[in-house]
Amino acid sequence: MLDADFFRRWMTATAASVDREAERLTALDSAIGDADHGSNLQRGFTAVTAVLEKEAPQTPGAVLTLAGRQLISTVGGASGPLYGTLLRRTGKALGDAAEVGTERLAEALRAGVDGVMTLGGAAPGDKTMIDALVPAVDALATGFAAARAAAEEGAQATTPLQARKGRASYLGERSIGHQDPGATSSALLIAALADTAEADGE
Amino acid sequence: MRMLINVPETVVADALRGFAAAYPDLTVDVENRVIVRRDAPVAGQVGLVSGGGSGHEPLHGGFVGPGMLSAACPGEVFTSPVPDQMARAAAAVDSGAGVLFVVKNYTGDVLNFDMAAELAEDEGIQIAKVLVDDDVAVTDSLYTAGRRGTGATLFVEKIAGAAAAEGQPLERVEAIGRKVNENSRSFGVALSACTTPAKGSPTFDLPDGELELGIGIHGEPGRERRPMMTSGEIADFAVNAVLEDMPPRDPVLLLVNGLGATPLLELYGFHAEVQRVLRERGVSVARTLVGNYVTSLDMAGASVTLCQADEELLRLWDAPVRTPALRWGM
Numbered sequence: 001m002l003d004a005d006f007f008r009r010w011m012t013a014t015a016a017s018v019d020r021e022a023e024r025l026t027a028l029d030s031a032i033g034d035a036d037h038g039s040n041l042q043r044g045f046t047a048v049t050a051v052l053e054k055e056a057p058q059t060p061g062a063v064l065t066l067a068g069r070q071l072i073s074t075v076g077g078a079s080g081p082l083y084g085t086l087l088r089r090t091g092k093a094l095g096d097a098a099e100v101g102t103e104r105l106a107e108a109l110r111a112g113v114d115g116v117m118t119l120g121g122a123a124p125g126d127k128t129m130i131d132a133l134v135p136a137v138d139a140l141a142t143g144f145a146a147a148r149a150a151a152e153e154g155a156q157a158t159t160p161l162q163a164r165k166g167r168a169s170y171l172g173e174r175s176i177g178h179q180d181p182g183a184t185s186s187a188l189l190i191a192a193l194a195d196t197a198e199a200d201g202e
Numbered sequence: 203m204r205m206l207i208n209v210p211e212t213v214v215a216d217a218l219r220g221f222a223a224a225y226p227d228l229t230v231d232v233e234n235r236v237i238v239r240r241d242a243p244v245a246g247q248v249g250l251v252s253g254g255g256s257g258h259e260p261l262h263g264g265f266v267g268p269g270m271l272s273a274a275c276p277g278e279v280f281t282s283p284v285p286d287q288m289a290r291a292a293a294a295v296d297s298g299a300g301v302l303f304v305v306k307n308y309t310g311d312v313l314n315f316d317m318a319a320e321l322a323e324d325e326g327i328q329i330a331k332v333l334v335d336d337d338v339a340v341t342d343s344l345y346t347a348g349r350r351g352t353g354a355t356l357f358v359e360k361i362a363g364a365a366a367a368e369g370q371p372l373e374r375v376e377a378i379g380r381k382v383n384e385n386s387r388s389f390g391v392a393l394s395a396c397t398t399p400a401k402g403s404p405t406f407d408l409p410d411g412e413l414e415l416g417i418g419i420h421g422e423p424g425r426e427r428r429p430m431m432t433s434g435e436i437a438d439f440a441v442n443a444v445l446e447d448m449p450p451r452d453p454v455l456l457l458v459n460g461l462g463a464t465p466l467l468e469l470y471g472f473h474a475e476v477q478r479v480l481r482e483r484g485v486s487v488a489r490t491l492v493g494n495y496v497t498s499l500d501m502a503g504a505s506v507t508l509c510q511a512d513e514e515l516l517r518l519w520d521a522p523v524r525t526p527a528l529r530w531g532m
Contacts (some may be wrong), residue, residue, distance in 0.1 A: 026401060034280045034420040035401040043278075072317065077255075077281040077310035081317055119313060166309045169347045170340050170418060172425070 001099035006196060007063040008052050013192035015045035021188055028181040032168040037079065037181040044075035044083065060100050064091030078166055079182065082116050082129065089115035106140040113137055120165060127161040127168065127175065129182035136190045144194040151190035155183040203402045210399040214256045214278060221263060225526050228266055235287050237263045238273040242295040248366040248375045249273065249295030251288060252304040252359055254311050255280040257398070257499045258419055261355060264527030270363035271304075271525070279398050279499075280420045282310035288318030292327050300328035300372035302379060304358055306351030307335035308420070330372050332379035334358050336388045336507065338447040339416025339425045350418045353459050353496050353507030354386035357519075360528065364521035378518070382509060389443040390505030391436050392417040394463065396498050415439060419461070419498045419505075433468070437475035440506045445483055450510055453488035455519060456480070457507040462497035464504055469493065472504055488516055495527065 018025075018041045026038035048067045057063045068088030072080050090112030094100055100108075113133045122128040132154040139150035158180035163169045168180070207213050215232055222230035229238045243249060252262045253275030262274035272295035277283035292301045301322065305315045312333070319329040334351030362379035370378070392414040395404035408414055408427075413436075416425035431439070458473040460466070473492045480487055488511050496505070511519060522531030 030401060030405060035398055035405050036279070036281055039400045040278065040281055073284050073286050075281075076277045076284045076314060078313055080284060080310070081313035120309070165347055167347070167418075167420065170350065172341075 001101055002060060002105065002197075003099045004057060004059050004063050006200065007060045009199075010193050010196045011045070011052060011063065011067050012049050013196050014189050015049045017188045017192050018042055018045045018185065021185075025181050025185055028179055028184055031178040032163060032171055032175045033181060034167060036077070037185065040075050040077055040079055041083070041185055044071045044080065047071075047074040059094070059096055059098055061091045061094035061096060064088070064094065067091070078120070079185075082120055082182070085115045085119050086112045086133070088112075102140065102144075106137060109140065110137050122165045125161060126165045127158045127163040127180045127183070128165050129180070129186040131155065131158045131161075131180065132183040132186035132190065136186075144197040148187075148191045148194035151187040155179060155187040158183045203397055205397075205399060207399055210402070213399045214276060217256065217259075218276065221526075227524075228263075228526075231290075234290055235276055235283065236273060236291045236294065237266050237276070238291065238294045239267050239271075241268075242272050243297035244272070245297050246299060246369055247272075247297055248299045248370070248372050249292065249297065249301040250304065250359065250363050250366050250375070251275070251291045251295060251301055252355070253277065253283045253288060253291070254306055254308070255282055255420065257396075258497050260494075260527030261496045262359070265356070265359050265363075265525045267523070267525035267529075268532065269367050269521060269523030269525070270359055270528065272301075272366075279400065282308065282314045285314050285317035285321055288315055289321040289325070292318070292322040292329065293325060296327045300330065302362060302366070302372065302375050303329060303331045304355065304362065304379065305331055305333050306355055307333050307348050308350060309347050311351075328372060330376040332358060332362065332376060332383060334383050336383060336386045337418060338387050338389055338443055339418075352390060352419050353388040353457050353505050354383055354509065356457060356459075356491075356495050356528075357386055357455060357507065357509045358382045360523060361515055361518045363523070364518035367521065378514075382515060385448075385511075385515070386507060386509040387444045387448045388505055388507040389440040390417045390419070390461065391415055391440060391503045392461065392498075393430075393502040394500075396462065396501035398499065413503075416443070417498075417501075417503065419496060433472045434475045434478070436504075437472060437479050437506075441476055441479040441483070444506060444508050445485070448508070448510070450485045450508070452510040452512050453486045453516075454480075455509040455511050455515075456487050456490045457495065457505075458490070458492045459496050459505045459507065460494040461501040461503045461505065462494060463500045463502040466493065469504060476506055489519060
C-alpha cells in the first residue's frame with residue numbers, strides 16, 4: 001500500500017528528475033515551442049517540494065492536490081494548468097484514504113488524465129503530454145515498470161506526429177520530426193513514480 | 203550573448219522595479235506581479251485586465267492607465283501569468299461593475315485566464331472575456347489551437363478601455379472588444395529570431411539572407427521561409443495576406459509594429475510602403491500608429507495590423523488615453 005510519504009517522495013523524485021533534465025526539455029521546446037518548458041517545470045516542482053515540506057499533508061490525495069495547486073500558482077503557460085490539473089484531479093479522485101493500492105492509483109490517474117484532456121481539448125495523437133500519459137495509465141494495471149516503459153515509448157512516438165495543440169501547432173508540418181517536450185516531461189513524471197515504487201520494493 | 207541583465211531568474215522582477223520607479227501614476231506589486239492604475243477601482247467603471255508573457259513590452263503594463271487597461275499581469279518571459287495574478291488584479295480593479303479580461307489566443311493564456319475567472323467569480327466578481335485572435339498566418343481549424351492573438355490586442359485594449367471609461371456596462375464593453383477583434387487582422391515578418399534570457403541563444407535558426415513570414419510574438423517560427431526581400435516586397439506580402447482574409451469596407455486603423463530590434467528609421471520606411479500598398483488596393487487609412495508596441499524581445503522585423511473602424515470605433519479610438527506607452531488627449 002502507498003501512503004502520503006510515498007506520494008511526497010514521488011513528487012521529490014520528479015523535482016530531481018526535472019532538475020536533471022531541464023536543459024533537454026528546453027532544447028526540445030526550442031525546436032517547436034518557445035524554449036522554456038524546462039525552466040518553467042523546474043520553477044514549479046521546486047515550489048512543490050518546498051510547500052510539501054512546509055505543509056506536510058497527511059494523505060496521498062492531499063499531497064497531490066496541494067502539489068497540483070502549487071504548480072498552477074507558479075508555472076504559468078500551458079504546463080501550469082495542465083500539470084496542475086493532472087495532479088489535483090488525481091488527488092481528488094484518491095479521496096481521504098490514508099493508504100491506496102496500485103489499482104486505486106491507476107483509476108485516480110485516469111481521472112487526472114481525463115481532466116487534462118478536457119481542459120486542453122487534446123486527444124491521443126495530437127503530439128502532447130496525453131501521448132505519454134494515456135499509455136502509461138493503461139499499462140499501470142500490469143505494474144510500475146510497464147507504465148514507465150509505456151510512457152517513454154509514447155513520448156518517443158510523438159516524433160513523427162504533426163502538432164495539433166499548443167504553440168507547436170502553429171508550425172504545422174514543420175513540427176514533424178521533433179519529440180514533444182510535454183510528452184517527454186510526462187514520461188519523467190511516470191518514471192519518477194516507478195523509481196519511487198521500486199525503491200520501496202513495490 | 204550579451205544582455206543588460208543581472209541573472210535570467212530575476213529579469214521580470216528587475217524590470218518591474220524599474221517600471222515602478224518610472225511611472226509613479228501606477229501601483230506596481232513587484233512580488234505578486236500586478237500593475238494597477240493608482241486610482242483603481244474607479245466607481246461605476248468596468249475594470250479592464252490583461253496580461254501575458256513578459257518580453258512583449260510595452261504590452262501590457264505599458265497600456266495601464268486612464269482610458270485603457272485598469273491592470274496588467276506580466277508572466278515570466280513568453281510564459282502566461284498564473285491565475286492568482288489575474289484574480290488579484292480583478293479584485294483590485296472591480297468597482298462592482300465587473301471586469302473584462304482581454305486574452306490573447308495562446309493556450310497558456312487561455313487556460314490561466316479561465317482558471318482566474320473561476321477564482322474571481324468565487325469572490326463575487328462578474329467576469330467577461332474577449333479572446334484576441336487576429337493573426338492570419340495561422341489557419342484556424344478544429345485541429346489547431348486557432349489563430350494567435352498579436353497586434354490587434356492594442357486596438358482591443360484601447361477601444362474597450364475607452365468604452366469602459368465612458369461608463370458603459372460590462373456586456374457593452376465586452377461586445378465592443380469582440381467587435382474590434384472580429385474586424386482586425388495581422389501579419390508579421392521576422393528578419394531575425396529573438397533570444398530569451400533563460401536560453402541565452404536564438405529561439406530558432408534563421409540563416410543570413412533569409413526571412414521568416416507569418417511569425418507570432420514568441421520567437422516561434424512562422425509559416426514559411428524565403429530569401430530576403432525588400433521593404434516594399436515585404437509590405438506587399440504582409441498587406442495582401444491581411445486583405446485576402448478581410449476585404450475592407452471601412453477606413454482602417456493601421457498599426458505598423460516593430461518587433462523589438464528594428465529601428466524606427468526602418469519602420470517608417472516600411473510604413474511608407476504599407477501605405478503605398480493600401481493606396482493601390484483602395485483602402486483608406488483613418489488613423490496610424492508606427493512604433494514598437496507588441497514586441498518579441500530583440501526580434502528584428504515588423505507586423506501589420508488593420509482594424510476596420512466604423513464611426514463608433516473611431517470615436518473610441520480618439521478618446522483620451524494616458525498610459526506609459528500610449529497617450530493623447532489628456
